[in-house]
Amino acid sequence: MTGAKQNSTAPHRRKDGRAVPSPRTADTAQQRKREDDRPGIWVGYGKLLAKFRKAAGYSQEELAPLLGYSPEQLASVEQGRRPAKAPLTEAAERELNADGVLAILQEDVDFAKLPPFFRDFVLLEMEAVSRFDYDPLLIPGLLQTEAYARALFEGHVPMLDEDAIDDSLDARLNRQKILTKSPLVDFSFVIGEAALRQELGGADTMREQYRHLLAMGNLRNVAIQVVPIGSGFHTGLNGGFVLVETAEHQRYGYFESQDIGHVVSDSKQVSTFALRYGKLRSQALNVEESAAFIEQLAGER
Known part of the structure; x- marks a missing residue:
């Protein structure tokens, strides 16, 4: 025994020698899976919405009530974790002067809600x-x-x-x-x-x-x-x-x-x-x- 304190984040080992993921690693894997499951059109729409929001000088807290959303809901849309609904897109077009860019994506956003x-x-x-x-x-x-x-x-x-x-x-x-x-x-x-x-x-x-x-x-x-x-x-x-x-x-x-x-x-x-x-x-x-x-x-x- 060296007396050295064991690293609490070191992976446990199975009998076959393979590492057992720590809870933190498992949580990270689950988060990554949820992100990987996001439809690409939702992610792309969210990035465009965030770009238009920043260009117009709004924070998420400032813009969200103008769109009828909470800041947390708006953040989820920008991160592609939830899809935009048509009323949000219409309000965003109006408030951000998006020139129809978001509106043209709405049909594809809706399509990705359907079961595969x-x-x-x-x-x-x-x-x-x-x-x-x-x-x-x-x-x-x-x-x-x-x-x-x-x-x-x-x-x-x-x-x-x-x-x-x-x-x-x-x-x-x-x-x-x-x-x-x-x-x-x-x-x-x-x-x-x-x-x-x-x-x-x-x-x-x-x-x-x-x-x-x-x-x-x-x-x-x-x-x-x-x-x-x-x-x-x-x-x-x-x-x-x-x-x-x-x-x-x-x-x-x-x-x-x-x-x-x-x-x-x-x-x-x-x-x-x-x-x-x-x-x-x-x-x-x-x-x-x-x-x-x-x-x-x-x-x-």
């Missing part, structure tokens, strides 16, 4: 001239109210933190702009009765959701049909799916389960999807009958 498995399909969806959707278990995302969607994200397993819920909700609501974009896209939604009766978020949330479905069904480019329980065999019994056709008249299918999504491009498979969807629409209640059915559900709440 879903992004390929959304790129097709953005180019669609028609989009046909069958969902047996949930209200389709494009037709969900904020409260209904929040209830879904709050129940996600594994559990999402508040920032992730907020980002997911913002991304879903932003996607809904496609319903009214110009030129109009032709939308068809066939929804299983079970999806309508599955209560999420409580009676008030469901009542609001029914009214929203009725309002969306009044759009001239949106058709909503219901497949009642007890209809017997129909072509949607093996799961939900979506069909899109692009401006180049290319057709694609999409289906997902357990947070795994698949884009289908094989023409034979897509043709099968189209045949099944056509049969499904003929087996569902028509648009008028479906609206009356949803009105009846709304009256039960």
